[in-house]
Amino acid sequence: xxxxxxxxxxxxxxxxxxxxxxxxxxxxxxxxxxxxxxxxxxxxxxxxxxxxxxxxxxxxxxxxxxxxxxxxxxxxxxxxxxxxxxxxxxxxxxxxxxxxxxxxxxxxxxxxxxxxxxxxxxxxxxxxxxxxxxxxxxxxxxxxxxxxxxxxxxxxxxxxxxxxxxxxxxxxxxxxxxxxxxxxxxxxxxxxxxxxxxxxxxxxxxxxxxxxxxxxxxxxxxxxxxxxxxxxxxxxxxxxxxxxxxxxxxxxxxxxxxxxxxxxxxxxxxxxxxxxxxxxxxxxxxxxxxxxxxxxxxxxxxxxxxxxxxxxxxxxxxxxxxxxxxxxxxxxxxxxxxxxxxxxxxxxxxxxxxxxxxxxxxxxxxxxxxxxxxxxxxxxxxxxxxxxxxxxxxxxxxxxxxxxxxxxxxxxxxxxxxxxxxxxxxxxxxxxxxxxxxxxxxxxxxxxxxxxxxxxxxxxxxxxxxxxxxxxxxxxxxxxxxxxxxxxxxxxxxxxxxxxxxxxxxxxxxxxxxxxxxxxxxxxxxxxxxxxxxxxxxxxxxxxxxxxxxxxxxxxxxxxxxxxxxxxxxxxxxxxxxxxxxxxxxxxxxxxxxxxxxxxxxxxxxxxxxxx
Amino acid sequence: xxxxxxxxxxxxxxxxxxxxxxxxxxxxxxxxxxxxxxxxxxxxxxxxxxxxxxxxxxxxxxxxxxxxxxxxxxxxxxxxxxxxxxxxxxxxxxxxxxxxxxxxxxxxxxxxxxxxxxxxxxxxxxxxxxxxxxxxxxxxxxxxxxxxxxxxxxxxxxxxxxxxxxxxxxxxxxxxxxxxxxxxxxxxxxxxxxxxxxxxxxxxxxxxxxxxxxxxxxxxxxxxxxxxxxxxxxxxxxxxxxxxxxxxxxxx
Ligand SMILES: Nc1ncnc2c1ncn2[C@@H]1O[C@H](COP(=O)(O)OP(=O)(O)OP(=O)(O)O)[C@@H](O)[C@H]1O
Ligand SMILES: [Mg+2]
Numbered sequence: 001x002x003x004x005x006x007x008x009x010x011x012x013x014x015x016x017x018x019x020x021x022x023x024x025x026x027x028x029x030x031x032x033x034x035x036x037x038x039x040x041x042x043x044x045x046x047x048x049x050x051x052x053x054x055x056x057x058x059x060x061x062x063x064x065x066x067x068x069x070x071x072x073x074x075x076x077x078x079x080x081x082x083x084x085x086x087x088x089x090x091x092x093x094x095x096x097x098x099x100x101x102x103x104x105x106x107x108x109x110x111x112x113x114x115x116x117x118x119x120x121x122x123x124x125x126x127x128x129x130x131x132x133x134x135x136x137x138x139x140x141x142x143x144x145x146x147x148x149x150x151x152x153x154x155x156x157x158x159x160x161x162x163x164x165x166x167x168x169x170x171x172x173x174x175x176x177x178x179x180x181x182x183x184x185x186x187x188x189x190x191x192x193x194x195x196x197x198x199x200x201x202x203x204x205x206x207x208x209x210x211x212x213x214x215x216x217x218x219x220x221x222x223x224x225x226x227x228x229x230x231x232x233x234x235x236x237x238x239x240x241x242x243x244x245x246x247x248x249x250x251x252x253x254x255x256x257x258x259x260x261x262x263x264x265x266x267x268x269x270x271x272x273x274x275x276x277x278x279x280x281x282x283x284x285x286x287x288x289x290x291x292x293x294x295x296x297x298x299x300x301x302x303x304x305x306x307x308x309x310x311x312x313x314x315x316x317x318x319x320x321x322x323x324x325x326x327x328x329x330x331x332x333x334x335x336x337x338x339x340x341x342x343x344x345x346x347x348x349x350x351x352x353x354x355x356x357x358x359x360x361x362x363x364x365x366x367x368x369x370x371x372x373x374x375x376x377x378x379x380x381x382x383x384x385x386x387x388x389x390x391x392x393x394x395x396x397x398x399x400x401x402x403x404x405x406x407x408x409x410x411x412x413x414x415x416x417x418x419x420x421x422x423x424x425x426x427x428x429x430x431x432x433x434x435x436x437x438x439x440x441x442x443x444x445x446x447x448x449x450x451x452x453x454x455x456x457x458x459x460x461x462x463x464x465x466x467x468x469x470x471x472x473x474x475x476x477x478x479x480x481x482x483x484x485x486x487x488x489x490x491x492x493x494x495x496x497x498x499x500x501x502x503x504x505x506x507x508x509x510x511x512x513x514x515x516x517x518x519x520x521x522x523x524x525x526x527x528x529x530x531x532x533x534x535x536x537x538x539x540x541x542x543x544x545x546x547x548x549x550x551x552x553x554x555x556x557x558x559x560x561x562x563x564x565x566x567x568x569x570x571x572x573x574x575x576x577x578x579x580x581x582x583x584x585x586x587x588x589x590x591x592x593x594x595x596x597x598x599x600x601x602x603x604x605x606x607x608x609x610x611x612x
Numbered sequence: 613x614x615x616x617x618x619x620x621x622x623x624x625x626x627x628x629x630x631x632x633x634x635x636x637x638x639x640x641x642x643x644x645x646x647x648x649x650x651x652x653x654x655x656x657x658x659x660x661x662x663x664x665x666x667x668x669x670x671x672x673x674x675x676x677x678x679x680x681x682x683x684x685x686x687x688x689x690x691x692x693x694x695x696x697x698x699x700x701x702x703x704x705x706x707x708x709x710x711x712x713x714x715x716x717x718x719x720x721x722x723x724x725x726x727x728x729x730x731x732x733x734x735x736x737x738x739x740x741x742x743x744x745x746x747x748x749x750x751x752x753x754x755x756x757x758x759x760x761x762x763x764x765x766x767x768x769x770x771x772x773x774x775x776x777x778x779x780x781x782x783x784x785x786x787x788x789x790x791x792x793x794x795x796x797x798x799x800x801x802x803x804x805x806x807x808x809x810x811x812x813x814x815x816x817x818x819x820x821x822x823x824x825x826x827x828x829x830x831x832x833x834x835x836x837x838x839x840x841x842x843x844x845x846x847x848x849x850x851x852x853x854x855x856x857x858x859x860x861x862x863x864x
Binding site: 239482487 | 664704724
């Protein structure tokens with residue numbers, strides 16, 4: 001019984017921390033409709049700034065409190081800068097581009113923090129009063145955690161007062177419900193949005209600095225925190241504060257008890273709870289359906305067969321690719337093989353996110369499952385390479401089909417979040433299941449069969465498999481199934497009204513895209529001779545997203561062009577210092593100035609002066 | 613026997629009783645107009661008939677078969693075509709491809725992965741477009757059409773499954789008066805030639821009285837009058853609703 005009480009209290013403390021981040025995220029979303037991926041980075045900045053401030057202040061409680069507030073205010077100011085510099089330029093962009101731009105900020109902040117604070121974890125020397133305990137149900141419970149338990153409801157109460165009792169709150173609520181109405185009231189939205197963003201950032205900063213006594217400031221907390229915050233916000237319902245509080249309680253307790261009772265599968269439990277909530281309440285516990293998904297119907301280009309010039313260009317590239325083993329050395333061939341893998345990975349994401357309208361933030365999950373399936377086939381089953389390459393798409397397709405069942409009934413941000421959460425789960429399972437997956441060390445020695453050992457042979461095999469699969473996907477898009485898929489994206493209402501089973505069509509597309517990504521993963525595993533959990537990390541999912549957007553999501557050739565350009569750029573950047581910062585800046589600039597991508601821009605140039 | 617027979621249909625949104633015990637029938641070849649002021653419950657009726665909204669009370673019989681609560685795609689398979697008040701078409705497809713998509717579904721060719729879709733049912737699609745006067749625009753993107761043309765395209769799509777019942781929710785909104793008359797004359801002709809039962813709503817009373825065989829007047833979810841043009845014109849309650857005396861119309 002005592003155990004239950006103490007764990008429950010620990011869960012409450014965890015819930016408070018979760019709520020602080022989630023509250024900021026959900027308030028920002030409610031008003032600006034932007035899903036801020038960089039929210040975790042603001043939390044991380046709060047922790048670092050808080051560390052810098054608190055280590056310079058006297059160590060009694062009053063100064064501590066002042067330091068905490070100061071750190072939160074500093075983060076709020078940074079948030080305001082971020083809003084003015086970037087966010088306000090992309091409020092009207094499609095959700096996916098917003099997510100991507102803010103992910104660019106995540107990368108930039110990571111390197112900025114590395115530059116300013118160095119790579120080591122920073123812990124706060126804790127004065128005695130911070131190390132105190134109180135007796136609870138016969139055990140010792142940390143005093144600071146007790147304080148934390150109070151902070152969550154306190155912040156909820158203050159936010160409630162702010163919303164219910166002030167003019168700012170009235171405006172904010174009005175903006176959450178009806179943006180046009182606020183505009184009509186003559187309120188300066190620009191200022192309102194900046195203030196809201198600063199408020200949300202300040203809450204994140206507060207969460208960050210309050211995490212110091214029990215943890216540390218380090219370069220990983222941004223992504224850890226944002227994943228948790230996404231889960232809480234999605235479960236609670238995007239934009240709903242009470243929902244976020246409820247969900248934070250639920251997830252906090254689940255984590256507290258899960259860590260003790262089922263340490264290995266806590267993450268899986270959290271995901272399951274999220275999936276179940278979303279199946280029964282697609283807009284979260286207390287969320288409301290969003291009025292209209294933006295950018296859905298307008299500005300969709302027609303899909304026409306490639307013009308002859310483009311066909312010739314494609315054939316020329318193919319001929320060049322086939323001839324590559326004649327002139328390229330082993331190193332160049334291995335780079336080219338990687339490019340082929342990237343092309344199929346991007347093409348498979350494009351398949352579901354362009355024509356399918358299902359933007360995924362966790363596409364690396366299928367790639368990783370394919371890669372691990374191939375590696376395990378080689379190692380555990382001693383299967384020959386062809387069997388591994390067959391198993392890769394099958395395993396990934398089956399997994400995508402299974403989880404797709406949950407995922408395809410959602411849309412927009414909820415779908416992106418659930419794919420992200422699922423990829424994180426796959427990552428965690430692979431990372432923690434040492435005995436089978438080798439954990440962090442991965443699986444080594446996944447070499448191709450002897451007949452394919454020559455880099456030239458393996459390159460041609462990769463060309464046949466990746467190039468062939470990408471062409472097949474393209475073919476499917478022009479076939480009736482591709483039309484049906486686009487129909488469900490363009491107008492779900494009309495699609496159902498002409499007898500299309502949208503759920504089944506989307507699920508099939510999802511599984512097919514997963515299988516193709518799995519094949520890319522399998523080919524990659526044998527090319528590299530090893531597999532690692534990083535294949536499944538968020539960063540890898542984002543690689544595919546950037547490739548697709550760089551190429552242009554509305555064109556069929558886009559993912560190919562984008563994957564080639566992005567791989568080349570990435571390889572060039574990777575060898576330089578602070579490459580994350582540069583990559584992040586590149587992504588942000590891409591979203592701001594090049595939203596239609598290379599192929600989109602080229603198409604527009606080509607079509608200029610020609611009748612539509 | 614009537615193609616469509618509805619009895620006791622009802623649906624509430626919160627405190628709003630959108631449709632309240634509506635019963636009627638439509639025979640093959642007959643055109644029934646469903647009219648009423650804004651918010652009377654016309655679209656909600658349509659949405660229940662094609663399965664988009666599940667009715668809380670009542671039954672819907674299509675050719676004697678109970679279709680209450682079936683999802684839209686099943687209802688469509690049973691031969692019900694519909695157009696929407698706010699047009700719903702596929703913006704990333706050409707006009708012809710929009711109709712082809714419906715034909716692919718009708719002929720159960722959706723799960724095909726190889727042959728390009730443009731080669732399927734192109735002639736059939738053109739024939740349908742011809743009927744609604746949209747053939748010349750077959751290659752244009754549906755996303756750039758004028759509103760009246762979108763409505764026509766919707767009609768072509770709605771005819772793709774060779775329906776026995778056609779539901780048209782404000783099919784002529786956004787059209788010039790001459791176009792309205794032409795479109796409804798087309799519907800009239802189709803109803804006659806193919807024995808399609810047509811249920812439609814329309815705000816233009818001249819159009820309604822011109823083509824409808826029978827008229828059903830809804831107000832605040834209830835049927836307040838039913839009959840031919842002459843009877844409806846003479847009905848005191850209908851006049852009250854339409855001339856807008858606050859007491860009967862509920863102040864919309
Ligand atoms: N999805 C919904 N949620 C809540 N209320 C709804 C919904 N759909 C309709 N209503 C309400 O039900 C009533 C009937 O609406 P309906 O759209 O059926 O009217 P209508 O006769 O088609 O009007 P109009 O001529 O304006 O198209 C209205 O009061 C409307 O506000
Ligand atoms: Mg209506």
